[in-house]
Amino acid sequence: MTGPQDRSGQRPPVAPRQGADARRGTGHRPDGRRQDPAPQGTDRTYQGERDGRIQGGKSRNDRYRAQRDRAAEGARSFREPTPSRAVAAELLMDVLDDGRPLDDAIATHAGFHKLDPRARGHARMLVATVLRRKGEFDRLLATVMDRPAPEKAMHVLRLGIADLRVLNTPDHAAVDNAVCLAQAGGLGGLAGLVNAVLRRIAAEGDALAERHGISPVRDNLPRWLRASWEASYGVEATDAIAEVLLREPPIDICVAKPRDVAAWAERLGGRAVGARTVRIERAEGGVDRLEGFAEGAWWVQDLAATLPAMLLGDVRGKVVYDLCAAPGGKTAQLAAAGAVVTAVDRNPRRMMRLDENMARLGLTVTSVTADLLTWKPETLADAVLLDAPCSGTGTLRRRPDLAWSKRPDQVAELTALQEDLLTAAMTMVKPGGLVVYATCSLEAAEGEALVARALQRGLNAERVPLVADELPARMGMAVNALGELRTTPAMLADAGGMDGFFAVRLRRRADS
Numbered sequence: 001m002t003g004p005q006d007r008s009g010q011r012p013p014v015a016p017r018q019g020a021d022a023r024r025g026t027g028h029r030p031d032g033r034r035q036d037p038a039p040q041g042t043d044r045t046y047q048g049e050r051d052g053r054i055q056g057g058k059s060r061n062d063r064y065r066a067q068r069d070r071a072a073e074g075a076r077s078f079r080e081p082t083p084s085r086a087v088a089a090e091l092l093m094d095v096l097d098d099g100r101p102l103d104d105a106i107a108t109h110a111g112f113h114k115l116d117p118r119a120r121g122h123a124r125m126l127v128a129t130v131l132r133r134k135g136e137f138d139r140l141l142a143t144v145m146d147r148p149a150p151e152k153a154m155h156v157l158r159l160g161i162a163d164l165r166v167l168n169t170p171d172h173a174a175v176d177n178a179v180c181l182a183q184a185g186g187l188g189g190l191a192g193l194v195n196a197v198l199r200r201i202a203a204e205g206d207a208l209a210e211r212h213g214i215s216p217v218r219d220n221l222p223r224w225l226r227a228s229w230e231a232s233y234g235v236e237a238t239d240a241i242a243e244v245l246l247r248e249p250p251i252d253i254c255v256a257k258p259r260d261v262a263a264w265a266e267r268l269g270g271r272a273v274g275a276r277t278v279r280i281e282r283a284e285g286g287v288d289r290l291e292g293f294a295e296g297a298w299w300v301q302d303l304a305a306t307l308p309a310m311l312l313g314d315v316r317g318k319v320v321y322d323l324c325a326a327p328g329g330k331t332a333q334l335a336a337a338g339a340v341v342t343a344v345d346r347n348p349r350r351m352m353r354l355d356e357n358m359a360r361l362g363l364t365v366t367s368v369t370a371d372l373l374t375w376k377p378e379t380l381a382d383a384v385l386l387d388a389p390c391s392g393t394g395t396l397r398r399r400p401d402l403a404w405s406k407r408p409d410q411v412a413e414l415t416a417l418q419e420d421l422l423t424a425a426m427t428m429v430k431p432g433g434l435v436v437y438a439t440c441s442l443e444a445a446e447g448e449a450l451v452a453r454a455l456q457r458g459l460n461a462e463r464v465p466l467v468a469d470e471l472p473a474r475m476g477m478a479v480n481a482l483g484e485l486r487t488t489p490a491m492l493a494d495a496g497g498m499d500g501f502f503a504v505r506l507r508r509r510a511d512s
Protein backbone atom coordinates (compact mmCIF):
# COMPACT_ATOMS: atom_id res chain seq x y z
CA MET A 1 0.00 0.00 0.00
CA THR A 2 1.30 3.46 -0.76
CA GLY A 3 2.03 5.66 2.19
CA PRO A 4 1.17 9.28 2.68
CA GLN A 5 3.11 11.65 0.48
CA ASP A 6 3.56 15.37 0.52
CA ARG A 7 1.43 17.28 -1.92
CA SER A 8 3.99 19.87 -2.89
CA GLY A 9 3.36 21.66 -6.09
CA GLN A 10 -0.37 21.83 -5.54
CA ARG A 11 -2.41 24.94 -4.93
CA PRO A 12 -2.05 26.66 -1.56
CA PRO A 13 -3.96 24.77 1.10
CA VAL A 14 -6.72 26.00 3.37
CA ALA A 15 -4.65 24.56 6.21
CA PRO A 16 -4.00 26.81 9.18
CA ARG A 17 -1.60 29.59 8.26
CA GLN A 18 0.42 31.23 10.96
CA GLY A 19 0.70 34.93 11.60
CA ALA A 20 -1.37 38.02 11.11
CA ASP A 21 -2.61 36.98 7.72
CA ALA A 22 -4.38 34.04 9.25
CA ARG A 23 -5.90 36.19 11.94
CA ARG A 24 -7.29 38.99 9.80
CA GLY A 25 -11.01 39.08 9.80
CA THR A 26 -14.35 39.62 11.39
CA GLY A 27 -15.87 40.35 14.72
CA HIS A 28 -15.10 36.97 16.22
CA ARG A 29 -13.40 36.73 19.57
CA PRO A 30 -11.16 33.97 20.80
CA ASP A 31 -14.00 32.66 22.95
CA GLY A 32 -16.08 32.14 19.85
CA ARG A 33 -18.57 34.95 20.54
CA ARG A 34 -19.07 37.86 18.20
CA GLN A 35 -18.11 41.37 19.19
CA ASP A 36 -20.49 42.98 16.73
CA PRO A 37 -24.23 42.58 17.04
CA ALA A 38 -24.68 42.21 13.28
CA PRO A 39 -22.52 40.24 10.86
CA GLN A 40 -19.90 42.58 9.50
CA GLY A 41 -16.22 42.49 8.74
CA THR A 42 -13.56 43.25 6.23
CA ASP A 43 -15.65 41.46 3.64
CA ARG A 44 -15.63 43.54 0.47
CA THR A 45 -18.39 41.54 -1.13
CA TYR A 46 -20.73 41.14 1.82
CA GLN A 47 -23.33 43.86 1.85
CA GLY A 48 -25.94 42.89 4.41
CA GLU A 49 -29.40 41.50 3.72
CA ARG A 50 -32.13 42.38 1.27
CA ASP A 51 -35.37 40.47 0.64
CA GLY A 52 -34.26 38.00 3.27
CA ARG A 53 -31.16 37.03 1.25
CA ILE A 54 -27.60 37.79 2.14
CA GLN A 55 -26.19 40.11 -0.47
CA GLY A 56 -22.88 40.25 -2.23
CA GLY A 57 -21.63 43.34 -4.16
CA LYS A 58 -19.80 46.45 -3.01
CA SER A 59 -20.91 48.24 0.09
CA ARG A 60 -21.02 52.00 0.36
CA ASN A 61 -19.39 51.56 3.74
CA ASP A 62 -16.69 49.37 2.39
CA ARG A 63 -13.82 51.78 2.80
CA TYR A 64 -14.90 52.69 6.29
CA ARG A 65 -15.20 49.07 7.34
CA ALA A 66 -11.86 48.15 5.85
CA GLN A 67 -10.15 51.00 7.72
CA ARG A 68 -11.91 50.12 10.93
CA ASP A 69 -11.06 46.47 10.70
CA ARG A 70 -7.44 47.13 9.78
CA ALA A 71 -7.16 49.28 12.88
CA ALA A 72 -8.74 46.62 15.03
CA GLU A 73 -6.77 43.82 13.45
CA GLY A 74 -3.64 44.20 15.47
CA ALA A 75 -5.58 44.10 18.70
CA ARG A 76 -7.41 40.89 17.90
CA SER A 77 -6.29 37.34 17.93
CA PHE A 78 -8.29 34.54 16.37
CA ARG A 79 -8.32 30.86 16.98
CA GLU A 80 -7.07 28.56 14.27
CA PRO A 81 -9.68 26.17 12.91
CA THR A 82 -9.54 22.69 14.36
CA PRO A 83 -6.98 20.63 12.40
CA SER A 84 -9.62 18.11 11.33
CA ARG A 85 -11.72 20.87 9.75
CA ALA A 86 -8.71 22.41 8.02
CA VAL A 87 -7.87 19.02 6.52
CA ALA A 88 -11.52 18.41 5.62
CA ALA A 89 -11.64 21.68 3.66
CA GLU A 90 -8.55 20.68 1.69
CA LEU A 91 -9.93 17.25 0.96
CA LEU A 92 -13.13 18.80 -0.33
CA MET A 93 -11.10 20.91 -2.74
CA ASP A 94 -9.22 17.82 -3.88
CA VAL A 95 -12.42 15.91 -4.53
CA LEU A 96 -14.89 18.53 -5.74
CA ASP A 97 -12.56 20.96 -7.51
CA ASP A 98 -9.81 18.64 -8.75
CA GLY A 99 -11.97 15.55 -9.30
CA ARG A 100 -9.76 13.25 -7.22
CA PRO A 101 -11.26 10.12 -5.64
CA LEU A 102 -11.69 10.66 -1.90
CA ASP A 103 -9.69 7.57 -0.95
CA ASP A 104 -6.75 8.71 -3.12
CA ALA A 105 -6.95 12.25 -1.74
CA ILE A 106 -6.85 10.88 1.80
CA ALA A 107 -4.05 8.42 1.06
CA THR A 108 -1.76 11.18 -0.24
CA HIS A 109 -2.67 13.96 2.20
CA ALA A 110 0.23 14.34 4.60
CA GLY A 111 -1.80 16.52 7.00
CA PHE A 112 -4.50 13.88 7.31
CA HIS A 113 -1.99 11.27 8.41
CA LYS A 114 -0.51 13.61 11.01
CA LEU A 115 -3.88 13.87 12.77
CA ASP A 116 -4.55 11.64 15.73
CA PRO A 117 -6.92 8.75 14.97
CA ARG A 118 -9.95 10.51 16.41
CA ALA A 119 -9.34 13.68 14.38
CA ARG A 120 -8.80 11.56 11.26
CA GLY A 121 -12.21 10.01 11.81
CA HIS A 122 -13.73 13.45 12.33
CA ALA A 123 -12.15 14.88 9.15
CA ARG A 124 -13.37 11.94 7.11
CA MET A 125 -16.84 12.16 8.59
CA LEU A 126 -17.05 15.90 7.77
CA VAL A 127 -16.02 15.38 4.17
CA ALA A 128 -18.27 12.36 3.70
CA THR A 129 -21.21 14.28 5.17
CA VAL A 130 -20.73 17.16 2.74
CA LEU A 131 -20.37 14.76 -0.20
CA ARG A 132 -23.49 12.85 0.85
CA ARG A 133 -25.57 15.99 1.26
CA LYS A 134 -24.08 18.52 -1.11
CA GLY A 135 -27.27 18.88 -3.14
CA GLU A 136 -29.37 19.61 -0.08
CA PHE A 137 -26.76 21.95 1.46
CA ASP A 138 -26.41 23.93 -1.75
CA ARG A 139 -30.17 24.36 -2.03
CA LEU A 140 -30.28 25.57 1.55
CA LEU A 141 -27.45 28.03 0.87
CA ALA A 142 -29.30 29.33 -2.19
CA THR A 143 -32.25 30.26 0.02
CA VAL A 144 -30.12 32.66 2.05
CA MET A 145 -27.52 33.90 -0.47
CA ASP A 146 -28.30 36.00 -3.49
CA ARG A 147 -25.54 34.22 -5.44
CA PRO A 148 -22.97 31.54 -4.72
CA ALA A 149 -19.67 32.55 -3.10
CA PRO A 150 -16.35 31.45 -4.64
CA GLU A 151 -16.07 27.66 -4.47
CA LYS A 152 -13.49 27.64 -1.68
CA ALA A 153 -15.87 29.65 0.50
CA MET A 154 -18.75 27.37 -0.49
CA HIS A 155 -16.76 24.43 0.91
CA VAL A 156 -16.37 26.28 4.20
CA LEU A 157 -20.11 26.95 4.27
CA ARG A 158 -20.93 23.34 3.42
CA LEU A 159 -18.69 22.13 6.24
CA GLY A 160 -20.42 24.58 8.56
CA ILE A 161 -23.82 23.21 7.60
CA ALA A 162 -22.57 19.64 8.10
CA ASP A 163 -21.55 20.64 11.60
CA LEU A 164 -24.80 22.47 12.30
CA ARG A 165 -27.37 20.16 10.82
CA VAL A 166 -25.90 16.66 10.78
CA LEU A 167 -23.06 16.32 13.26
CA ASN A 168 -24.83 18.09 16.13
CA THR A 169 -22.02 20.55 16.78
CA PRO A 170 -23.30 23.39 19.01
CA ASP A 171 -24.29 26.40 16.88
CA HIS A 172 -21.68 28.80 18.22
CA ALA A 173 -18.87 26.28 17.73
CA ALA A 174 -19.99 25.39 14.22
CA VAL A 175 -20.17 29.02 13.12
CA ASP A 176 -16.97 29.98 14.88
CA ASN A 177 -15.05 27.09 13.33
CA ALA A 178 -16.26 28.00 9.87
CA VAL A 179 -15.23 31.63 10.34
CA CYS A 180 -11.79 30.54 11.56
CA LEU A 181 -11.53 28.22 8.57
CA ALA A 182 -12.36 31.05 6.18
CA GLN A 183 -9.77 33.30 7.76
CA ALA A 184 -7.07 30.65 7.83
CA GLY A 185 -7.75 29.83 4.20
CA GLY A 186 -7.13 33.38 3.05
CA LEU A 187 -10.86 34.07 2.81
CA GLY A 188 -10.88 36.66 5.55
CA GLY A 189 -12.74 38.97 3.22
CA LEU A 190 -15.64 36.53 3.19
CA ALA A 191 -15.61 35.72 6.89
CA GLY A 192 -18.50 38.09 7.53
CA LEU A 193 -20.54 36.39 4.86
CA VAL A 194 -19.74 32.95 6.28
CA ASN A 195 -20.72 34.15 9.73
CA ALA A 196 -23.99 35.71 8.58
CA VAL A 197 -25.06 32.81 6.41
CA LEU A 198 -24.35 30.15 9.01
CA ARG A 199 -25.98 32.09 11.83
CA ARG A 200 -29.06 32.39 9.70
CA ILE A 201 -29.06 28.69 8.89
CA ALA A 202 -28.46 27.80 12.54
CA ALA A 203 -31.51 29.84 13.52
CA GLU A 204 -33.85 29.10 10.62
CA GLY A 205 -32.51 26.02 8.83
CA ASP A 206 -35.50 23.78 9.51
CA ALA A 207 -38.02 26.45 8.56
CA LEU A 208 -36.10 27.33 5.39
CA ALA A 209 -35.88 23.68 4.37
CA GLU A 210 -39.59 23.23 4.91
CA ARG A 211 -40.58 26.44 3.16
CA HIS A 212 -38.47 25.64 0.09
CA GLY A 213 -39.30 21.93 -0.02
CA ILE A 214 -35.70 20.86 0.51
CA SER A 215 -35.50 17.11 0.96
CA PRO A 216 -32.43 15.05 1.91
CA VAL A 217 -33.86 12.07 0.01
CA ARG A 218 -34.74 14.01 -3.16
CA ASP A 219 -31.98 16.60 -3.38
CA ASN A 220 -28.75 14.68 -2.88
CA LEU A 221 -28.47 12.66 -6.09
CA PRO A 222 -27.19 14.12 -9.34
CA ARG A 223 -30.10 14.34 -11.77
CA TRP A 224 -28.74 11.75 -14.23
CA LEU A 225 -28.25 9.19 -11.47
CA ARG A 226 -31.76 9.63 -10.10
CA ALA A 227 -33.20 9.34 -13.63
CA SER A 228 -31.21 6.16 -14.24
CA TRP A 229 -32.32 4.56 -10.96
CA GLU A 230 -35.95 5.62 -11.34
CA ALA A 231 -35.99 3.98 -14.79
CA SER A 232 -34.59 0.74 -13.36
CA TYR A 233 -36.13 0.51 -9.90
CA GLY A 234 -39.00 3.04 -9.79
CA VAL A 235 -39.40 6.21 -7.74
CA GLU A 236 -40.18 4.57 -4.42
CA ALA A 237 -37.19 2.22 -4.51
CA THR A 238 -34.93 5.07 -5.62
CA ASP A 239 -36.07 7.09 -2.61
CA ALA A 240 -35.35 4.10 -0.36
CA ILE A 241 -31.82 3.84 -1.82
CA ALA A 242 -31.27 7.60 -1.47
CA GLU A 243 -32.34 7.36 2.17
CA VAL A 244 -29.75 4.67 2.95
CA LEU A 245 -27.04 6.67 1.16
CA LEU A 246 -27.44 9.46 3.70
CA ARG A 247 -26.13 7.27 6.48
CA GLU A 248 -22.60 6.25 7.37
CA PRO A 249 -22.40 2.56 6.42
CA PRO A 250 -21.27 -0.14 8.83
CA ILE A 251 -17.93 -1.90 8.33
CA ASP A 252 -18.25 -5.43 6.99
CA ILE A 253 -15.63 -7.97 7.92
CA CYS A 254 -15.43 -11.21 5.95
CA VAL A 255 -14.00 -14.00 8.07
CA ALA A 256 -11.60 -16.45 6.46
CA LYS A 257 -13.31 -19.46 8.05
CA PRO A 258 -17.11 -19.12 7.83
CA ARG A 259 -17.57 -21.53 10.76
CA ASP A 260 -15.87 -18.93 13.01
CA VAL A 261 -18.25 -16.10 12.15
CA ALA A 262 -20.17 -16.16 15.46
CA ALA A 263 -16.95 -16.22 17.49
CA TRP A 264 -15.53 -13.26 15.57
CA ALA A 265 -18.80 -11.36 15.93
CA GLU A 266 -18.43 -11.69 19.69
CA ARG A 267 -14.74 -10.78 19.77
CA LEU A 268 -15.19 -7.72 17.56
CA GLY A 269 -18.41 -6.58 19.23
CA GLY A 270 -20.38 -6.89 16.00
CA ARG A 271 -23.15 -9.10 14.67
CA ALA A 272 -23.09 -11.88 12.12
CA VAL A 273 -24.92 -11.20 8.83
CA GLY A 274 -24.99 -13.31 5.68
CA ALA A 275 -22.82 -16.40 5.56
CA ARG A 276 -19.47 -15.16 6.81
CA THR A 277 -19.76 -11.44 7.53
CA VAL A 278 -19.32 -9.67 10.86
CA ARG A 279 -20.84 -6.21 10.80
CA ILE A 280 -19.41 -3.56 13.13
CA GLU A 281 -20.44 0.08 13.43
CA ARG A 282 -17.01 1.67 13.52
CA ALA A 283 -13.32 0.99 14.01
CA GLU A 284 -11.81 3.83 16.02
CA GLY A 285 -8.30 4.39 14.70
CA GLY A 286 -8.68 2.11 11.68
CA VAL A 287 -9.51 -1.51 10.96
CA ASP A 288 -5.87 -2.55 11.02
CA ARG A 289 -5.91 -2.07 14.80
CA LEU A 290 -8.70 -4.55 15.32
CA GLU A 291 -8.10 -7.99 16.72
CA GLY A 292 -7.53 -10.57 14.03
CA PHE A 293 -6.35 -8.19 11.30
CA ALA A 294 -2.61 -8.73 11.69
CA GLU A 295 -2.93 -12.50 11.94
CA GLY A 296 -5.08 -12.61 8.78
CA ALA A 297 -8.26 -13.98 10.30
CA TRP A 298 -10.44 -11.73 8.12
CA TRP A 299 -10.53 -9.00 5.51
CA VAL A 300 -12.85 -6.05 4.90
CA GLN A 301 -15.49 -6.71 2.24
CA ASP A 302 -19.05 -5.47 1.91
CA LEU A 303 -21.71 -8.12 2.42
CA ALA A 304 -22.95 -7.73 -1.17
CA ALA A 305 -19.41 -8.10 -2.54
CA THR A 306 -19.21 -11.59 -1.02
CA LEU A 307 -22.12 -12.84 -3.14
CA PRO A 308 -20.70 -13.05 -6.72
CA ALA A 309 -18.03 -15.63 -5.77
CA MET A 310 -20.76 -17.77 -4.16
CA LEU A 311 -22.35 -18.14 -7.60
CA LEU A 312 -19.46 -20.43 -8.58
CA GLY A 313 -20.60 -22.97 -5.96
CA ASP A 314 -18.06 -25.38 -4.48
CA VAL A 315 -14.68 -24.39 -5.89
CA ARG A 316 -12.50 -26.72 -3.82
CA GLY A 317 -9.61 -27.95 -5.95
CA LYS A 318 -10.87 -26.14 -9.07
CA VAL A 319 -8.71 -23.90 -11.24
CA VAL A 320 -10.33 -20.46 -11.05
CA TYR A 321 -9.23 -17.32 -12.87
CA ASP A 322 -10.13 -14.24 -10.89
CA LEU A 323 -10.15 -11.48 -13.52
CA CYS A 324 -9.92 -7.80 -12.55
CA ALA A 325 -8.87 -9.12 -9.18
CA ALA A 326 -7.11 -6.32 -7.32
CA PRO A 327 -7.02 -5.54 -4.42
CA GLY A 328 -8.20 -9.09 -3.88
CA GLY A 329 -11.42 -9.29 -1.84
CA LYS A 330 -12.86 -11.98 -4.09
CA THR A 331 -9.46 -13.61 -4.63
CA ALA A 332 -9.25 -14.15 -0.88
CA GLN A 333 -12.74 -15.60 -0.79
CA LEU A 334 -11.98 -18.07 -3.61
CA ALA A 335 -8.58 -19.08 -2.23
CA ALA A 336 -9.96 -19.50 1.30
CA ALA A 337 -12.64 -21.75 -0.18
CA GLY A 338 -9.92 -24.03 -1.58
CA ALA A 339 -9.75 -22.92 -5.23
CA VAL A 340 -6.46 -22.87 -7.14
CA VAL A 341 -6.57 -19.20 -8.02
CA THR A 342 -4.83 -17.13 -10.66
CA ALA A 343 -5.56 -13.46 -10.00
CA VAL A 344 -5.16 -11.10 -12.96
CA ASP A 345 -5.32 -7.31 -13.00
CA ARG A 346 -3.59 -4.66 -15.09
CA ASN A 347 -2.92 -2.20 -12.28
CA PRO A 348 0.53 -2.86 -10.71
CA ARG A 349 -0.11 -0.72 -7.63
CA ARG A 350 -3.36 -2.52 -6.87
CA MET A 351 -1.68 -5.85 -7.55
CA MET A 352 0.95 -5.01 -4.94
CA ARG A 353 -1.90 -4.55 -2.48
CA LEU A 354 -3.38 -7.88 -3.57
CA ASP A 355 -0.05 -9.60 -2.91
CA GLU A 356 0.25 -7.90 0.50
CA ASN A 357 -3.31 -8.90 1.36
CA MET A 358 -2.75 -12.53 0.40
CA ALA A 359 0.49 -12.60 2.42
CA ARG A 360 -1.29 -11.23 5.49
CA LEU A 361 -4.10 -13.76 5.07
CA GLY A 362 -1.68 -16.64 4.54
CA LEU A 363 -3.29 -17.53 1.21
CA THR A 364 -1.38 -18.70 -1.83
CA VAL A 365 -2.46 -17.52 -5.27
CA THR A 366 -0.71 -16.90 -8.57
CA SER A 367 -0.83 -13.21 -9.34
CA VAL A 368 -0.42 -11.87 -12.86
CA THR A 369 -0.21 -8.20 -13.77
CA ALA A 370 -1.58 -8.01 -17.30
CA ASP A 371 -4.18 -6.41 -19.53
CA LEU A 372 -6.99 -8.92 -19.94
CA LEU A 373 -7.75 -7.69 -23.42
CA THR A 374 -4.44 -9.20 -24.57
CA TRP A 375 -3.58 -11.80 -21.87
CA LYS A 376 -3.76 -15.40 -23.08
CA PRO A 377 -3.67 -18.10 -20.36
CA GLU A 378 -1.71 -21.28 -21.11
CA THR A 379 -4.57 -23.51 -19.97
CA LEU A 380 -8.32 -23.03 -19.69
CA ALA A 381 -9.85 -22.60 -16.23
CA ASP A 382 -12.62 -24.68 -14.65
CA ALA A 383 -14.33 -21.42 -13.72
CA VAL A 384 -13.84 -17.67 -14.11
CA LEU A 385 -14.93 -14.71 -12.02
CA LEU A 386 -14.88 -11.35 -13.82
CA ASP A 387 -15.40 -8.40 -11.47
CA ALA A 388 -15.38 -5.79 -14.20
CA PRO A 389 -14.32 -2.14 -13.80
CA CYS A 390 -17.48 -0.03 -13.53
CA SER A 391 -18.93 3.29 -12.42
CA GLY A 392 -19.10 2.01 -8.84
CA THR A 393 -22.48 3.63 -8.22
CA GLY A 394 -23.43 0.64 -6.06
CA THR A 395 -20.75 1.68 -3.56
CA LEU A 396 -21.86 5.31 -3.10
CA ARG A 397 -22.49 4.94 0.62
CA ARG A 398 -18.80 4.07 1.08
CA ARG A 399 -17.52 6.35 -1.69
CA PRO A 400 -19.87 9.35 -1.73
CA ASP A 401 -17.42 11.28 -3.96
CA LEU A 402 -18.43 9.10 -6.91
CA ALA A 403 -21.80 10.84 -7.13
CA TRP A 404 -20.04 14.07 -8.08
CA SER A 405 -17.18 12.71 -10.17
CA LYS A 406 -18.98 10.25 -12.45
CA ARG A 407 -20.81 11.33 -15.58
CA PRO A 408 -23.25 9.38 -17.74
CA ASP A 409 -20.86 9.42 -20.73
CA GLN A 410 -18.28 7.60 -18.57
CA VAL A 411 -20.80 4.82 -17.97
CA ALA A 412 -21.26 4.48 -21.72
CA GLU A 413 -17.47 4.24 -22.20
CA LEU A 414 -17.20 1.58 -19.51
CA THR A 415 -19.86 -0.65 -21.04
CA ALA A 416 -17.77 -1.07 -24.20
CA LEU A 417 -14.80 -2.22 -22.07
CA GLN A 418 -17.05 -4.47 -19.95
CA GLU A 419 -18.41 -6.23 -23.02
CA ASP A 420 -14.90 -6.77 -24.42
CA LEU A 421 -13.73 -8.16 -21.07
CA LEU A 422 -16.73 -10.51 -20.89
CA THR A 423 -16.02 -11.78 -24.41
CA ALA A 424 -12.36 -12.35 -23.47
CA ALA A 425 -13.31 -14.07 -20.18
CA MET A 426 -15.49 -16.55 -22.05
CA THR A 427 -12.45 -17.73 -24.05
CA MET A 428 -10.51 -18.46 -20.82
CA VAL A 429 -12.83 -21.12 -19.40
CA LYS A 430 -13.24 -24.73 -20.52
CA PRO A 431 -16.30 -25.48 -22.67
CA GLY A 432 -19.14 -26.13 -20.22
CA GLY A 433 -17.36 -24.12 -17.49
CA LEU A 434 -18.93 -21.29 -15.48
CA VAL A 435 -18.16 -17.58 -15.82
CA VAL A 436 -19.57 -15.14 -13.29
CA TYR A 437 -19.72 -11.54 -14.51
CA ALA A 438 -20.15 -8.93 -11.73
CA THR A 439 -20.15 -5.15 -11.28
CA CYS A 440 -20.60 -2.98 -8.19
CA SER A 441 -22.90 -0.67 -10.13
CA LEU A 442 -26.58 0.15 -9.87
CA GLU A 443 -26.69 1.04 -13.56
CA ALA A 444 -28.58 -1.54 -15.62
CA ALA A 445 -26.35 -0.50 -18.54
CA GLU A 446 -23.40 -2.15 -16.74
CA GLY A 447 -25.39 -5.18 -15.59
CA GLU A 448 -28.71 -6.55 -16.82
CA ALA A 449 -28.73 -4.67 -20.15
CA LEU A 450 -25.09 -5.41 -20.90
CA VAL A 451 -25.51 -9.15 -20.43
CA ALA A 452 -28.75 -9.24 -22.45
CA ARG A 453 -27.03 -7.42 -25.30
CA ALA A 454 -23.91 -9.60 -25.19
CA LEU A 455 -26.04 -12.77 -25.37
CA GLN A 456 -28.09 -11.30 -28.18
CA ARG A 457 -24.94 -10.47 -30.09
CA GLY A 458 -23.87 -14.09 -29.94
CA LEU A 459 -21.75 -14.40 -26.79
CA ASN A 460 -20.81 -18.05 -26.65
CA ALA A 461 -22.74 -18.73 -23.43
CA GLU A 462 -26.09 -19.24 -21.70
CA ARG A 463 -27.38 -18.07 -18.34
CA VAL A 464 -27.40 -20.55 -15.46
CA PRO A 465 -30.10 -19.01 -13.26
CA LEU A 466 -29.41 -18.55 -9.60
CA VAL A 467 -31.97 -19.73 -7.05
CA ALA A 468 -32.63 -18.02 -3.72
CA ASP A 469 -31.46 -21.06 -1.73
CA GLU A 470 -27.92 -20.50 -2.97
CA LEU A 471 -27.76 -17.17 -1.13
CA PRO A 472 -27.57 -16.52 2.61
CA ALA A 473 -30.83 -16.11 4.54
CA ARG A 474 -32.98 -13.03 3.81
CA MET A 475 -31.36 -12.42 0.44
CA GLY A 476 -33.85 -14.16 -1.81
CA MET A 477 -35.18 -10.78 -2.93
CA ALA A 478 -31.84 -10.20 -4.65
CA VAL A 479 -32.62 -12.78 -7.35
CA ASN A 480 -34.40 -11.29 -10.39
CA ALA A 481 -36.77 -13.01 -12.82
CA LEU A 482 -33.88 -14.17 -15.02
CA GLY A 483 -32.02 -15.70 -12.09
CA GLU A 484 -29.46 -12.88 -11.92
CA LEU A 485 -28.24 -11.31 -8.70
CA ARG A 486 -29.23 -7.68 -8.12
CA THR A 487 -28.63 -6.06 -4.75
CA THR A 488 -29.30 -2.43 -3.86
CA PRO A 489 -28.28 -0.41 -0.78
CA ALA A 490 -31.90 -0.48 0.38
CA MET A 491 -31.86 -4.27 0.85
CA LEU A 492 -31.57 -5.36 4.49
CA ALA A 493 -31.80 -1.64 5.31
CA ASP A 494 -32.93 -2.50 8.85
CA ALA A 495 -29.63 -4.34 9.34
CA GLY A 496 -27.46 -1.58 7.80
CA GLY A 497 -28.00 -2.14 4.06
CA MET A 498 -25.45 -3.38 1.56
CA ASP A 499 -23.70 -2.21 -1.59
CA GLY A 500 -25.41 -2.39 -4.96
CA PHE A 501 -24.10 -5.31 -7.00
CA PHE A 502 -25.02 -7.13 -10.16
CA ALA A 503 -23.87 -10.66 -10.96
CA VAL A 504 -24.86 -13.22 -13.53
CA ARG A 505 -23.76 -16.83 -13.89
CA LEU A 506 -23.05 -17.93 -17.46
CA ARG A 507 -21.96 -21.27 -18.88
CA ARG A 508 -19.66 -21.44 -21.89
CA ARG A 509 -21.42 -23.58 -24.49
CA ALA A 510 -20.13 -27.14 -24.29
CA ASP A 511 -19.88 -27.49 -28.06
CA SER A 512 -17.74 -24.39 -28.55
Ligand SMILES: C[S@@+](CC[C@H](N)C(=O)[O-])C[C@H]1O[C@@H](n2cnc3c(N)ncnc32)[C@H](O)[C@@H]1O
Nearest residue numbers: 324325326327328329330345346347371372387
Ligand atom coordinates in the same frame (compact mmCIF):
# COMPACT_ATOMS: atom_id res chain seq x y z
C1 LIG B 1 -13.99 -3.56 -9.39
S1 LIG B 1 -12.27 -3.52 -9.37
C2 LIG B 1 -11.87 -5.12 -8.83
C3 LIG B 1 -12.12 -5.42 -7.38
C4 LIG B 1 -11.63 -6.81 -6.97
N1 LIG B 1 -12.21 -7.85 -7.78
C5 LIG B 1 -11.89 -7.13 -5.53
O1 LIG B 1 -12.82 -7.88 -5.21
O2 LIG B 1 -11.12 -6.66 -4.67
C6 LIG B 1 -11.89 -3.57 -11.08
C7 LIG B 1 -10.46 -3.86 -11.45
O3 LIG B 1 -10.38 -4.00 -12.87
C8 LIG B 1 -9.06 -3.71 -13.25
N2 LIG B 1 -9.03 -3.57 -14.73
C9 LIG B 1 -9.65 -2.64 -15.48
N3 LIG B 1 -9.41 -2.85 -16.79
C10 LIG B 1 -8.63 -3.96 -16.88
C11 LIG B 1 -8.04 -4.66 -17.96
N4 LIG B 1 -8.22 -4.29 -19.24
N5 LIG B 1 -7.27 -5.73 -17.69
C12 LIG B 1 -7.07 -6.11 -16.40
N6 LIG B 1 -7.59 -5.47 -15.33
C13 LIG B 1 -8.38 -4.40 -15.57
C14 LIG B 1 -8.74 -2.47 -12.45
O4 LIG B 1 -7.35 -2.30 -12.33
C15 LIG B 1 -9.44 -2.77 -11.12
O5 LIG B 1 -8.52 -3.27 -10.19
